[in-house]
Amino acid sequence: MTQVGEGHETAADEAGPVLTFGAPTAGEILAERYQLEQHVNNDSAGRQVWRGIDVILRRPVAVVLRHPGGASATEMLQAAVAASRVIHPNLVGVYDAIDEQTRAYVVREWVDGESLRDLIAAEGPLDPARAIAIAHAVADALTAVHATGMVHGNVHPGTTLIADDGRVVLADARADSADSVESDIRSVGGLLYFALTGHWPHAEVGRSALPDANRDSSDNPAAPRQVRAGVPAYLDDLTMDLLDRRVAAPAADALTAELGRLDAASEDEEYEDVGPLRFVQSSSSSSEPIKSTPKILLGVGALVLIAIIGLVFGIRAINDSSDPETSANPPVTAGAGQNPDTPAGDTPAAEPKKIALTADQVRIVDAPPGDRDDTGEAEYVVDGDPETAWTTSRYDNSPKFGKLKEGMGVLINLGSPRALAEVRVSTSAPGVGMDVRYGTNDPGDSSNGDKTLLKQYKKLGDGDAEKSTGTNWAFSGFEPDQKYQYVLVFLTELPPAEDGSGYKVSVNEIELYGF
Secondary structure, three states: OOOOOOOOOOHHHHHOOOOOOOOOOOOOEEOOOEEEEEEEEEOOOOOEEEEEEEOOOOEEEEEEEEOOOHHHHHHHHHHHHHHOOOOOOOEOOEEEEEEOOOOEEEEEEOOOEEEHHHHHHHHOOOOHHHHHHHHHHHHHHHHHHHHOOOOOOOOOOOOEEEEOOOOEEEOOOOOOOOOOHHHHHHHHHHHHHHHHHOOEOOOOOOOOOOOEOOEOOOOOEOOHHHHOOOOOHHHHHHHHHHHOOOOOOOOHHHHHHHHHHHHHHHHOOOHHHOOOOOOOOOOOOOOOOOOOHHHHHHHHHHHHHHHHHHHHHHHHHHHHHOOHHHHOOOOOOOOOOOOOOOOOOOOOOOOOEEOOOOHHHEEEEEOOOOOOOOOOOHHHHOOOOOOOOEEOOOEOOOOOHHHOOOOEEEEEEEEEEEOEEEEEEEEOOOOOEEEEEEEOOOOOOOHHHHHHHHHHOEEOOOOOOEEOOOOEEEEOOOOOOOOEEEEEEEEEEOOEOOOOOOEOOEEEEEEEEEO
């Protein structure tokens, strides 16, 4: 059973393999909590993987350990801290990350099962339905990761774990500066290719490199259907499009939806009815054609259909104009020129527009007994620069502002009442508790003013603070027949600080949209 990913090596892995001097031993307890029980294996970067027990919670854990710690383990620890912020059933749970300088280790969920790498080595290529299900689960996990602004950077058959209960879990994020959202998506194509053929289409080096794909004279991998029989044409197209850099990579959520559609079709063995790719592909900069013949024929057919429909409507329009009863201009009524589906007399809803805000329209609200040290930083949330931000102080003991106060926020004065549609907030980390409130005046930029404001202002929606799952938060609970002038974006709960000490967050941008 493999419990570690044999993913690509990052810049931090150049320090070499784990040293034997001072190596951990079975029975040793790390951080007075994690008891090492069995050395499972080493990954391609030389990190040791142990099966252990959390002696406090009495649950099995996987301990990924590197010697030495310090600078050589920075990337491993940073990736673990980032991964711990994303909770998803197809992502391995990360429990702890500790640097003791002489060695560093990450404690994560133990998965009873095996990696996709080991599964293929033991059983050979998978049937299409199972390959689709695994890729679907991984894409869904990446959707959650990318929604936070992070990159996994280590999507690989060695980091894709198949639990004994059938759950597919993506482990060991190791993103560095060379990784990107696109590289994650391309790697999902690699997983599909590997599951269908037993070969890895991406360049890989090292003692644990996967079997390379069969390639043509231009170094392009052979299509899965050329390697083995029984691969549906649609799945073959999807896999090769994901690997082809001339074809724009879809977003993770679009890929998840597409794989989900194919996953559902595979349950009924209706591959031939799933249709063409549903996610949008941008045009390639290459002059070479990148679409297969069936896709081109579909496009031509669509154009012919559009032309026929246009001809029919053109003939109908000519006939209508020659009819004396219909050629006269009809009387103008309210709502004229509207969408045909809109009831007569109703005006189509206007599109909300972003409201320009300036520094003199915003201020920090600090619930008593706040020290009001953040006064003046509100301007950073409306300057249009996501690199600048209002950053809260660090609070210990509790994410609810250390249990010292109700919270903090940004008060926005629009200058005059107006109809609003949405508030958008971007933060430096997920897990922020937040609500939106409104009132009729600003009692004053003072501790007493803030106290009065929090008593008088009403909460939008059901009144409960919402907790964001990503770094982008939106609220659209404004009443359409009501106008607002004073809007308060109020934080009630903070996420863990990036260094794991206490709780804090940065609010990068706040945007209001109205009519």
